[in-house]
Amino acid sequence: RLWSWALLPEPAAPHVSVPVWGTDFLEVMMNRGKLAGRLYLSTIGKDSQEMAEKLGLGLEIAEFCTAVNLERDTALYRDAVLKKQMRLDRFWFHAPFAELSPAAVDPRVREVTALRYRQAIQMATGLGIHRLVIHSGFIPQVYFPEWFVPQSVLFWQTFLAKAPENITIALENVMDPGPEMLVEIVRQVNDPRLGLCLDVGHANCRISETPPLHWIEPMLPFLYHVHLHNNAGDMDLHAELGSGTVPMETILDILLARRPEATFTIENQICSPSLVWLWERGYLPNPIGR
Numbered sequence: 001r002l003w004s005w006a007l008l009p010e011p012a013a014p015h016v017s018v019p020v021w022g023t024d025f026l027e028v029m030m031n032r033g034k035l036a037g038r039l040y041l042s043t044i045g046k047d048s049q050e051m052a053e054k055l056g057l058g059l060e061i062a063e064f065c066t067a068v069n070l071e072r073d074t075a076l077y078r079d080a081v082l083k084k085q086m087r088l089d090r091f092w093f094h095a096p097f098a099e100l101s102p103a104a105v106d107p108r109v110r111e112v113t114a115l116r117y118r119q120a121i122q123m124a125t126g127l128g129i130h131r132l133v134i135h136s137g138f139i140p141q142v143y144f145p146e147w148f149v150p151q152s153v154l155f156w157q158t159f160l161a162k163a164p165e166n167i168t169i170a171l172e173n174v175m176d177p178g179p180e181m182l183v184e185i186v187r188q189v190n191d192p193r194l195g196l197c198l199d200v201g202h203a204n205c206r207i208s209e210t211p212p213l214h215w216i217e218p219m220l221p222f223l224y225h226v227h228l229h230n231n232a233g234d235m236d237l238h239a240e241l242g243s244g245t246v247p248m249e250t251i252l253d254i255l256l257a258r259r260p261e262a263t264f265t266i267e268n269q270i271c272s273p274s275l276v277w278l279w280e281r282g283y284l285p286n287p288i289g290r
Helices: 025-032 048-055 074-085 107-126 145-161 180-189 213-222 248-258 272-280
Strands: 039-042 058-061 091-094 131-135 168-172 194-199 223-228 263-266
Touching (some): 039 048, 039 091, 048 058, 058 074, 074 107, 107 145, 145 180, 168 180, 168 223, 180 194, 223 248
Parallel strands (some): 039 263, 058 091, 091 131, 131 168, 168 194, 194 223
16 A cells, blocks of 8 residues: 555654664664665665655666666666656666576576676666666576586676776675675675675575574675565565564664665565654654655
8 A cells, every 4th residue: 555654643652672782772773863864765666766755765776677678668768767866866776687697507698697787787877876786696406606606706707807997786695595605706706896785585585594684794794785675484575674574673773783884775566664664663764744
């Protein structure tokens, strides 16, 4: 359902989880108040542009997650993105991902993967965006760590050698069983343009062998971005933040306290319920429309 900020009741006392990492209540609330300046909404959300403009948030552009949009009706999609950008000033760009893998066994697939990533960077930078999220490309039972890590390292070292110096790429976990492979890839590539994106919803799906909270510590030194959505520990539902088994408050509080450089994107089909959930808990100030 679509929410109306004007119809919201007066805010209740903030719902604060048990303080983490030695922080007290005041410090937790101060950190929560910093989220708004680091929060983005994925344009998969039907109300993402409206809510971003009302609350002064950023957008993560998802129109080119489907690779064919980089080649077919491209001007149409680009114009639509430009309209969304008119009243906003900070963005991430989500690159295409279907059938793409930096560690593909077939060298032709690797070529296509590199091509799509080059096209994504060209489109993003043409839109004035220099930060991209790219899926790791890991597929269980197809790639094994002994192959996936060194081949991914080789791909990214080769790719970044010819990539613009002013871009940032955050590798996102999707079907990865845990954080170890991603951390090792970024560590070995050793290029500040390549970091990590923790998708807490994917970390909570059945395919993950590691609870969401246990992804954080290994990823912290390389963590640039975070995707926020929820589920019941089974399917990848991209449900609102308060609907599922992800310990969302604890994760947010840890990350806000321990990785102040990281940014966050809500990936929901409708963003408003998650924004209300954040407001009720003190993460977002002054809802618009009251």
